[in-house]
Every structure is written in structure tokens, then in C-alpha cells.
Amino acid sequence: MGKIYKSASEALDGLLFDGMLIAAGGFGLCGIPELLIKAIQDAGTKDLVVASNNAGVDEFGLGLLLQTKQVKKMMSSYVGENDLFMQQYLSGELEIEFNPQGTLAERMRAGGCGIPGFYTKTGVGTVIADGKEHKDFNGQTYIMEEGIFADLSIVKAWKADETGNLVFRKTARNFNPPAAMCGTVCVVEVEEIVPTGSLDPDSIHLPGIYVHRLIQGDHEKRIEQRTVRQKETS
């Protein structure tokens, strides 16, 4: 067997190369593969192209790879939380390819399903449609978007069994399953690896066929916008 590795750096050993395309799960700082991102920072791999909905914040998540200028290009839908990103983008050090959020998710899912392109109404008549094939179906105009085929997927799940069957928790699932599906190799970090047979087979969110390497670790799980309501006082 042997999908389980001792550490993030060990799990990434032999997989990293300059200029590679990495698909990363997470939405904001929720459900991001924080241990694998840190290990990629330590490895110093350069000129990365990263497909991820967001770019972390300055000091955490994918922001770490921006600090060390390891990222050449981001494929994202929203990067408003990261000042460092803006500085590097404006100075020309960093490229950005904006993707509508659903288009980005579907591009990952499609890549993982062996679908090189699909048509969507999203972005028709906007700058997103510039240079893309347009086609009419039933009197409506659609644009073609291409599937993403990543060299590596980095993913965070809640629990895994020893064969890599994954269970996610609440909204931390987000981009993790589609990101996991679209990589040639997929490395997953979880909060707990449980014995095979202890997960309900009907409740697996992503089957282990998509998972090649697995680590268990401690996660900071930072909250970006802590918002609370007051208990009613009598």
C-alpha cells in the first residue's frame, strides 16, 4: 500500500519542479492545505502556476509562496484579501488569470473527468469571453472554457482512511474535491487518518482513487472574518 507519509515535505518528495501547475483546494482560508503550502515554500520550487480560488492572506496560506516570490501566475476568482498579491501584480512580478468562480471549479472538475473543454453562459459579453470560442445552442450563446490538467493537486480534508477515502467537514469541502480530481498526482493532508473500514462507505465524499499520498497533521485553521451575534439579554 503505502499512501501514508510522515510529513508534508516527505509526501511532496520527487513531485515538485520549477514551472509546474498546481491546483489547490480551499476558499479564503477555509479548507486550505496549509501544511503542504508551507512545505512547498520550504522546498523553494519556483515559477509556479497556481489554480486556486483565492491567494491566501499576506502571512498565511498561498500568501507564503508570494512572500518568497515562488509564484509566476495565479488562476483565481478573487484575490482582494491579499495586499502582497496586489503589490506584485502591479509591479509586473505576478500574472493573474481571473476566472469566474464557477468556471474555475468546473474547469478543475472537467480536467479530472477527462473533459478538455465545455461551454458555459458565464462571462458571455464580458472581458472573460475575449478570444474564446462562442457557440450557440438552442438560441443562446455560450463560450468554451478549457479543463485544467494540473501536475499536482494539494488538498485538505477532515478525515481519511488508510486507502485515501476522504471525508470533508462543512464548508471546508469547497474547491478540494475538484482540485483533487484534476492533478496527475494528488497529495492530501487531513486532521485524522482512521483505520480502513471505520468510515461509512456510503458517506465517503471523495474516493481514494483520486488520492496518491496522504499525511496527518495539526492545522491552525485560521478564521478570516470572525463574525458573531449577541446573545439576547432579558
Next chain:
Amino acid sequence: MAWDRNQMAARAAQELQDGWYVNLGIGIPTLVSNYIPEGITVTLQSENGMLGMGPFPFEGEEDADLINAGKQTITELPQTAYFDSAQSFGMIRGGKIAMAILGAMEVAENGDLANWMIPGKLIKGMGGAMDLVAGVGRVVVVMDHTNKKGETKLLKSCTLPLTGQGVVDRIITNLGVLDVVEGGLKIVETAEGVTEQEIRDATEATLV
């Protein structure tokens, strides 16, 4: 007197129908959930992967794994379901979400919507806005009638880069309610104390 933010949200809540699945944008649209009429049950979608979005948590009960599309901590409800981003936008693109209520910078008389970037300013990205306006059944915009400089936001054609083409169905502003119809915009309601003439004076778009 024109409507304030809360009155605009309360008016937008009148658009909701029992049993609908809806998506509320950031800003005034978020306030709509405070004014859902009695007897109406709607399920709120959060496009990061949740149906059945509950209120903000009490202090000490925040969960880093449970946030809304604005990255705020939230709670779940008995009917809550979670799913991944591809399925979330599958239900949006597939027309399963009955209505989206969102803010805007500009709306044109043909229903064009601009709400994601201003050339020359920092571009943060469109997030899920382009997918929502292209996919959901009905798009209702809630925004002030004019910008901070007092210029109208209801135009003959948008000057800012579009989020979607011909996608807006209804606009609720501080002055009233307008529908996008053949040939332009139609005033369907005025805020208390606001005259149709005041709306005309504050609107560049063709009014029919």
C-alpha cells in the same frame, strides 16, 4: 424621503416566494435575510458550498470550517446540506437557484450589469458574480440610485466592464423599484415621499 439601507433590504425581501432557494450578495443584500416575510420559507445558498445558511454564531461558537461566501463565520440549520464548489456552481449554472439579490455599480436599460471592476483601480476579481447572474432564474439588483458624486447608476449603457449582459430583471434603489422591460426601464413603485419625477431626474436610462 428615500429608503435607507434597511428599508431597501425590507423591500427586496418582498421579492421572495415561499419555497425558493436564493443567493444573497454581500452588503445590503445580506440584510434581506432580516426581513423575510412571515409565512415565507426560503433556503439561502452560500456559493462556497452550502444550502440552508444560518445566522452568525454566538461568541465562542465560531467554527473555522463554517463560513459564508464573504468569509464570515456562520451557523448551520436543521435542513443544511454541504457540497463542493463544482456542484455549488452546477446548481447555479443549471438554473436551480430561483433568484439572486446583489449590489451593483451600474445597470443599463437593457439589463447589463457592472459590479466587479473599475479600470485604473485595484482589481480584486469577480468571485462568483458572473456565474450567478448568468445562471439564476431572476436577478434583482439592490443599490443606491446615484453614486457618491451624485451621478446616476441607471444608464443607457454601462461605462464599466460588464459582469453580465442583459441579466438584470428588477432594480430596487433608495428611490423606488424599476423593471427592465422592452425598450428601457419601467418605474413600478416609488419610495414613500418620492415622486416619479424625482426618479426621472436621477435616471439616465430610457424610462418607458
